[in-house]
Amino acid sequence: xxxxxxKEIVVLSGKGGTGKTSVTASLAVIAGNSAVVADxxxxxxxxxxxxxPDFGQTVEFYxxxxxxxxxxxxxxxxxCADICRFNAIPFHEDQYRIxxxxxxxxxxxxxxxxxxxxxxxxxxxxxxxxxxTKAGSTMVHARLDxxxxxxxxxxxxxxxxxxxxxxxxxxxxxxxxxSPGIGCPVVSSLAGACYVxxxxxxxxxxxxxxxxxxxxxxxxxxxxxxxxxxxxxxEEKSAEIRQFLKEEQIxxxxxxxxxxxxxxxxxxxxxxxxxxxxxxxxxxEIWDRINTRLNTKKEAI
Amino acid sequence: xxxxxxLKIAIASGKGGTGKTLLSTNLxxxxxxERKTLxxxxxVEEPNDLLFIHGKTETVIAQYKMIPEWDESKCTLCGxxxxxxxxxxxxxxxTYIAVFKELCHSCYACSELCPTQALPMEKHQMGETTIVTxxxxxxxxxxxxxxxxxTVPLIHKTHDLVNQQYRDIPVQIFDCPPGTSCPVVAAAKExxxxxxxxxxxxxxxxxxxxxxETIRKIEKPMGVVIxxxxxxxxxxxxxxxxxxxxxxAKIPFDKQIAEHYSNGQMVYDKHKGLRSSLQQLIAAIHHAx
Numbered sequence: 093x094x095x096x097x098x099k100e101i102v103v104l105s106g107k108g109g110t111g112k113t114s115v116t117a118s119l120a121v122i123a124g125n126s127a128v129v130a131d132x133x134x135x136x137x138x139x140x141x142x143x144x145p146d147f148g149q150t151v152e153f154y155x156x157x158x159x160x161x162x163x164x165x166x167x168x169x170x171x172c173a174d175i176c177r178f179n180a181i182p183f184h185e186d187q188y189r190i191x192x193x194x195x196x197x198x199x200x201x202x203x204x205x206x207x208x209x210x211x212x213x214x215x216x217x218x219x220x221x222x223x224x225t226k227a228g229s230t231m232v233h234a235r236l237d238x239x240x241x242x243x244x245x246x247x248x249x250x251x252x253x254x255x256x257x258x259x260x261x262x263x264x265x266x267x268x269x270x271s272p273g274i275g276c277p278v279v280s281s282l283a284g285a286c287y288v289x290x291x292x293x294x295x296x297x298x299x300x301x302x303x304x305x306x307x308x309x310x311x312x313x314x315x316x317x318x319x320x321x322x323x324x325x326x327e328e329k330s331a332e333i334r335q336f337l338k339e340e341q342i343x344x345x346x347x348x349x350x351x352x353x354x355x356x357x358x359x360x361x362x363x364x365x366x367x368x369x370x371x372x373x374x375x376x377e378i379w380d381r382i383n384t385r386l387n388t389k390k391e392a393i
Numbered sequence: 394x395x396x397x398x399x400l401k402i403a404i405a406s407g408k409g410g411t412g413k414t415l416l417s418t419n420l421x422x423x424x425x426x427e428r429k430t431l432x433x434x435x436x437v438e439e440p441n442d443l444l445f446i447h448g449k450t451e452t453v454i455a456q457y458k459m460i461p462e463w464d465e466s467k468c469t470l471c472g473x474x475x476x477x478x479x480x481x482x483x484x485x486x487x488t489y490i491a492v493f494k495e496l497c498h499s500c501y502a503c504s505e506l507c508p509t510q511a512l513p514m515e516k517h518q519m520g521e522t523t524i525v526t527x528x529x530x531x532x533x534x535x536x537x538x539x540x541x542x543x544t545v546p547l548i549h550k551t552h553d554l555v556n557q558q559y560r561d562i563p564v565q566i567f568d569c570p571p572g573t574s575c576p577v578v579a580a581a582k583e584x585x586x587x588x589x590x591x592x593x594x595x596x597x598x599x600x601x602x603x604x605x606e607t608i609r610k611i612e613k614p615m616g617v618v619i620x621x622x623x624x625x626x627x628x629x630x631x632x633x634x635x636x637x638x639x640x641x642a643k644i645p646f647d648k649q650i651a652e653h654y655s656n657g658q659m660v661y662d663k664h665k666g667l668r669s670s671l672q673q674l675i676a677a678i679h680h681a682x
Contacts, residue, residue, distance in 0.1 A: 106439055108409010108571045113596065135572035136408050136600040157479060177500050193578060193611065198500030199479045212479075238606045241575045244542065272409040272571055273438035276542035296657035297414060297441040304439060307539045325648070326655040355624045358595050 098128075098258040099386050100266040102285040104309070106301030108272035110293045111321040114354050116269040117142040118365045118375045119289075121227045127265035129225060130254035131233040132247045132281040134218065139269050142363050145223030145231045153234065155245045157197035158215040159190045165209035172201035172210060193239060218246055222253065230257050244276035251281065272301075274308050282312050287386055290318040290342070294329035299336065306340060317343035317382060322350040343385060345378050399431070401565045402678065403584035405608070407600030409571035412590045412620035412644070415654050416671075417568035418445040419661040423671050424564055425530035431562040433555060434534040435580040436570040437520060437547045443534045444657045448527025454554070456535065457516040458546045459499045463490040467511035474503035474512055483512070495542050520547045522554065531562060544570065548579040556583075573603040578611060586678055587615040588641065593625035598632060605636065616641040616681055618674060641677035642670045 103116045117139050120129045131139040159180070161172075166188060173181040173188055180194035181201060190210075202210040218236040225231045232254040234246050254266050270281040282288070288309050292302045302318075309316055318337050323330040330347065337344045348371075357367045365372040404417045413436070421432035434442040461474075461483065468490060475485045482496035483503045494517055504512045519541045525532040535551040537544055548570075555565065569580040581587050587608050591597040601617065608615050617633050622643040633640050644650070650667055653660045661668045 107441075109411055109592075135574050136603060138408070138596045138599055141595050141599060175501070175505065193582075196498050196500065197479055198498055198502055199477065200500050200502035200506075203477055203502060203506060236574055238603065239574065239578050239610045243572075243574050273544075274539065275438045275537065275544050275576075278438075279542050293655075295651075295655035296444050297439075297654075300441060300444060301439040304539060311540060325651055329655055352624065355594050359626050361595070 098255070098263055098266055099286045100268065100284055101287045101289055101382060102268040102270050102281055103289045103291060104270040104278060104281070104305055105272060105291045106274065106305035107292070107298045110291045110298055111354060112291045113138045113142070113269055114358070114364055115289070115291050115319065115321070116267060118363045119379055120225065120229060120267050121363050121365050122376055122379050123229070123265055123267060125228045126263060127229055127267050128254045128258045128261070128263050129229055129231040130250050130266060130268045131231070132250050132268050132277065133271040134234045134236045134243050134246045134250065135271055135277065137233055137235060140233055141361060142358065143225040143227065143231060144361060145221065145225050145233065147221050147223050149222040151220050152216055153218045153220045153246055153249060154214045155217045156215050156241060157199060157212040158192055159195050159197070159199070159201055159210050160213050161188060161190050162209045162211070163187060165207045167207055169206065171204050171206065175200055175204055196241070217241065220246070220249060220253070222257070230261065232257065244280040247277045247280035248283070251283065255284070274305050278305065278308065282309065282314065285312070285314050287382060288314050288316040289345070289382065290316055292318060292320055292333060293322045294320060294326040294333060296329065299329065299333055302333070303336065306342070315385065317345045317385065319345045319378065320347045323347035324349045343381070345381055346374060348374065399560060399563050399565050401567060401584045403567045403569050403581040403587045404590060405569040405577055405581055405587055405604060406571055406590045407573055407604030408591065408597050411592045411597060413568055413571070414441045414445070415650070415660065416588070416590050416618060416620070417566050418442050419659060419667065420671055420674065421530060421566045422446070422659055423661050423668065424675070425528060428564060429529045429562050430531070431555070431559055431565040432530060432532045433551060433565065433567045434532070435548050435551060435567055437535045437537040437544050438570060440534050440536050442532060442568055443523065443525065445659060446525060446527055446530065446532045448525045448530070448532065451524045451526055454522045455518050456520045456522055456547055456550050458519045459501070459514040460494045460497050460517040461492055461504045461512040462515040463492060464511045464513060467509045469509055471508065473506055473508065477502045477506050498543070499546065519543070522551060531559065533559070544576045545579045548576060552583050573600070573607045577604070577607060581608065581613065582611055584613055586682060587613045588618055588674070588678070589615055590618045590620050591629065592621045593619055593627070593629040595628070597625070598629050601629065602632070605638065614681060616677060619643045621646040639677065639681060642674040644670045
């Protein structure tokens with residue numbers, strides 16, 4: 093039996109706050125032990141609040157470099173500050189200093205310093221966790237250090253670890269919670285995806301953002317489906333979204349009505365499928381549809 | 394009072410979808426009733442302010458970053474470029490130098506350390522900036538091109554434009570990207586005061602804590618606006634009290650606000666409650682400064 097049979101489902105939205113994490117965590121509860129869960133919204137990770145992972149294993153994550161300046165060796169010649177394109181070496185109180193918030197770790201300063209006063213050090217950017225969730229599944233998640241860079245690389249690492257676990261434990265699925273936006277963390281989370289689940293809401297902003305994130309997904313030729321959350325808050329906008337889905341041949345998976353239970357479940361640290369039977373049935377239906385879609389795609393190829 | 398320097402207010406949040414755009418567009422519009430106001434949309438991945446502000450498009454500026462381009466005729470294949478590039482953006486493949494432009498940070502090391510000038514820096518478009526005016530309000534929106542991954546260079550370029558050409562506008566509102574890492578630091582770095590908008594739920598609170606730590610790192614004064622007040626619990630208020638963070642305003646959860654917003658409409662001119670929350674916010678910022 094081939095070991096590389098897992099299917100990867102990535103949940104995205106473009107706009108933040110549409111219900112991405114509530115939906116992802118619900119699917120994770122439904123999929124249970126058949127899935128590895130990955131929280132790739134490392135910038136503002138929230139899935140742990142619903143799935144209560146045990147933070148079983150922690151490793152430090154290093155990514156990129158940071159310049160370090162030895163004042164003893166520095167002759168104040170200023171060459172480093174002149175060539176730094178990030179203005180990361182300000183001159184202050186008769187000393188050049190490295191501003192760690194501005195340094196992008198390019199290492200150019202270390203290359204040109206005539207006295208070898210600058211060295212490049214590995215930069216810690218966060219913690220990476222492998223946990224057991226309350227649904228019995230393995231979850232890979234991370235916490236980026238405050239104001240750190242390189243969240244795209246940390247996203248890639250979370251995904252790669254999740255893949256390795258899915259492979260070694262013969263899991264069927266990887267369920268990935270992505271970040272808002274269209275930039276580097278989103279692109280990193282799309283690598284290797286079999287299906288993208290889009291969670292949107294009927295607002296002008298959300299539709300605008302959905303179109304932009306779908307333009308990115310399209311470049312990777314990944315099939316996608318969409319779920320309209322709080323659809324009844326603006327029926328007209330919901331109709332407009334459905335029209336867009338039709339034009340782009342994005343599967344319209346479901347409409348979910350506005351329900352304060354999303355917030356109240358969150359306060360109880362539970363997923364919506366644990367507190368509402370109708371929502372549980374709806375999410376199970378969505379999960380079945382995604383599975384059917386994944387299987388038909390395989391046959392078509 | 395003589396204003397020699399504009400007042401810059403950043404609107405940030407940590408968690409996405411908590412009301413940054415609602416607050417930024419309505420606050421800027423309300424302020425612009427009486428004075429010249431600038432609104433800058435720095436959520437360059439998903440900018441939305443332009444959906445709410447209808448005015449005259451003054452200009453659209455293409456924004457570039459600088460990327461090395463290989464000049465084969467000058468190259469001696471010495472290998473220095475690929476050795477100095479810390480991002481693996483310049484790689485020697487046999488007798489070919491490949492440049493991966495999405496990995497390039499425009500540090501110029503490869504270009505300037507090349508002994509034969511075989512990697513001159515060339516312009517590469519990363520996005521565009523649109524400038525719209527409506528009455529006393531000027532909106533500057535920067536938008537990342539689809540397929541580009543790095544937001545920080547475009548945010549920096551936008552700050553440069555504001556500092557060079559819009560210094561005379563006394564009040565400036567910066568709508569920041571969500572999250573707690575490099576893009577929000579780049580966006581809020583120029584601000585005199587940071588307003589963190591959140592919602593009173595566990596997700597909102599978790600991300601607010603991270604955002605507060607981030608803003609503390611760049612040493613800016615800040616305060617919190619609790620949006621959709623009433624949907625969750627009181628944990629956020631207790632946290633703000635403990636962390637000595639001023640709660641600048643509370644915007645009650647109201648389906649009417651959500652409805653206006655969903656249609657791309659301004660809310661403060663139709664909804665008394667929101668208008669008084671905004672006035673409260675303006676007074677609180679003045680007080681804090």
